[in-house]
Amino acid sequence: MAAILAERRHGFGFVTPLLVVMLAAFNLPILYMLALGFWSKQGGFTTEHYAALFDAPIYLRVLANTLRISVVATLVNVAIGYPLAYWMRGLSPRAQFIAVACVITPFWISILVRTYAWIVVLGNNGMVNRLLQWTGLTDAPVSFLYNELGVMIGMANVLLPFLVLPLFAAMLRIDDRLMQAAASMGAPPRTIFLKVFLPLTMPALASGALLVFILCLGFYVTPAILGGGKVPMISNLLDFLINQIPRWEQASAVSTILLVVTLLIFAAYRALDRKVGA
Amino acid sequence: MKRRTLLAGAAALRLVAVIRPASAQLREMRMVESGGKSGESIDVGYAAPFTAKTGIRLVRESPGNLGKLQAMIASGRITAASFELGSGTMVQARKLGLIEKLDWAAINPMPMFPEAKNEFGFGYQYFSTIMAWRKAAKAPQNWVDFFNTKDFPGKRAIPDYPAYAIAFALLSEGVPQDKLFPLDVDRGLKKLLSIRRDISVLWKAGAQAPQLLKDNEVQYAIAWSGRVVEEPDLAYSFNGGMADLSFICTVKGAPKAEQEAMNKLYYEMSVPENQAKAAGVIAYTGPSPALDPLLPKDKIGMFPTAKANKDVQWVQNAEWWAENGESANKKWEEFKLSL
């Protein structure tokens, strides 16, 4: 036994340097980026870049806008994704396979192509508007694009798989007999869903939603194109600060705040998760 | 174990030797540029004669931006000898010491417009930012008309770049072309806000503007000239348009042999015949004053440097933007949030 343990430790010893290198390699750039925000042009420590942020809080307002859009997009995703996953759970295995394939296909199509495809579908001259006008439901085209609605639709399309797949997997794992047991004890369908099914899918729902939210924060292409540039997101701002006028220190300060906000949200999620799990 | 490492090391050394031949014999050279048709025009117009004369292949890589250049310098691995930069970003790059001063005596170019002959870059391609509209829409004569949404009704698309949008709003307010700079950003944004209900899209990619016009999402747009002049359904005007330049710059610390080869490439870029070939690929033009007679007669009105067009335009003030870009951008973000 001791020999086995020793051997294991020995084996681990072989990979330790690799792990250290990997950790360093992955995290050094991040640390460097973080440090940059406290680095003054003359050299040495400074908080001027942060002070600048709070003096002219427009970047913070863009950040707030990003958070708001991300929250709404996440909620939209949940509102679409949960019923979708639930519906898929009830399908025959064959139909489930097809449904999963449909959900995954967007993964294989370039985000740019997908985004432009929405223009074809939802534009003023797009298929949906032509159909609406042809059926006489509206006489003027409906503005689906170049506003927050467009951004929502685009984001939902891109991010839905990230929510639906883990949720669907979690739902598949739920034993039908639990619902049957609840029914046999006299619970009506509503109660069965609220007290048994929903709580059991809650961890997957929460982690899926968190993932979607964090991905939303970094969205770049979709808001730029489907939002008609009128929905400022933090990633577009960072692109400007890094690539147009290299103010890496300023970009670092903005990213650091974004990172802190994200970590706070993650911590809140963990705390909530632990409380629910206890 | 040790032995194997040594062998691997030796193999790696040999590999390095293959990749980097003795500097005496330069076989290829890399350039980071913006890609697409523009990149193709570099191949057709300039790389072809350059390679024919020197035997050095030009390998293009795209896209590039200032961040990439800065990262390349910071990492100390100069993987490309030259970099395409916009006029504003070139000023930034100069201030950050990312590009080499050019040896114009060694380049010894054919005649070129003075603004293209920059101390730190070769202005190889003029492009204009102009007004364009659907042929079905009422044609504006000038920027006053473009911003008059009452008499020229329709949705507008404008660039999501303050440096390519704000000045036109000031022109519509009657500011003369030669008095634009220093730019009154607040006044320009106020004007833009006054027509916010008609601004449908702020575009980021050059291809968006013509597409939005063709899809009838907008009826009027501020667009890059090369993207709209050849569209049959669209009309355009260079009147009050902004001429700007794209520069090719030599990357700081590029190997001597490559810098020397770059000088030869710059020379090819100054030859009007070569520029005419490049203009056949994309409707942007090189900096030669002698280019007009070499361009196709029926298409002469499409090119930014054609005499009739160059005379009614003004030139972008990159120095001002390099100085004031960040504060202008803050105001721009604010403007976008209040749209």
Next chain:
Amino acid sequence: MTDIRLEAISKHYGAFKAADNVDLAVAQGEFVTILGPSGSGKTTLLSLIAGLNQPSTGRILIGGRDVTGSSPQQRNVGLVFQSYALFPHMSVFDNVAFPLRVRKTPADALRRKVMAALELVQLHGLAGRRPAQLSGGQQQRVALARAFVFEPDILLLDEPLGALDRKLREELQVELKQLQRRLGVTTILVTHDQEEALSLSDRVMVLDRGQVQQIAAPQEAYLRPANRFVADFLGIANFVPLPGGREGVIRPERIRLAAAGGLPAQVVEAVYLGQIIRYHLTAEGRNFVAAAPFVGQPHAIGDTVSLTWVEADVWPVA
């Protein structure tokens, strides 16, 4: 309280019949056990009675009311699943409280009833735990408590004691029987354990491939099995030829080993089971099993003995 009637119940899965024309009448307060090999349709029958599944043909009546097609909520049936089906996200207390909460039981009554039920299954100390923190046997007891805590009209138990050790199982069997008697609840139990079936039930029903083989009092089914399958399935059966080419079954404890005067047989194996000893023998090319009280000098392997029985103890089977 309530009686159950199954009338010509069948359940088809495609061409496969999980239940095939089953008739069963369980009187109010009666305790019936379903026995049968794996896959014979025991769970299927329970789920049909509980309303979790609908029969392909036939009628189900509970308390004289036709409940065919009605939902589980309308049947007031307590059900213990073979796999327990405890809610993993709830504590033991909340699991047991679930049916009471559905019925909007007031808090103090709810607490009292849950604790009483947990006490009965000896789990009152573990009310705060999650199912994942319990042993298999403890989980089964929670499932049991959850099934009877709301005083259902009918208790359906799908192998509720299968995962328990022998001692606990015997204790709980007694508890279950007392509980059932006290509540007067009509009960159907599914089990693999014949002793359990024989000791607990008023009647047993033997199933094979979805078909009823016999419904009878335990001793009746044991001593007078309806057919060869039942004879073989319940306990150990010795088959002996009867006049007229028929066969009869006789139980091991009814065969006596004598010195002479019967059927000569050889001892192949002797298994000591405490108070009794079980002999495996061969005679005239047939195998026999005989059980004898463990007194005096037992026979050794290879011994030749003589088998005798009373003709009346042989029950003819088809």
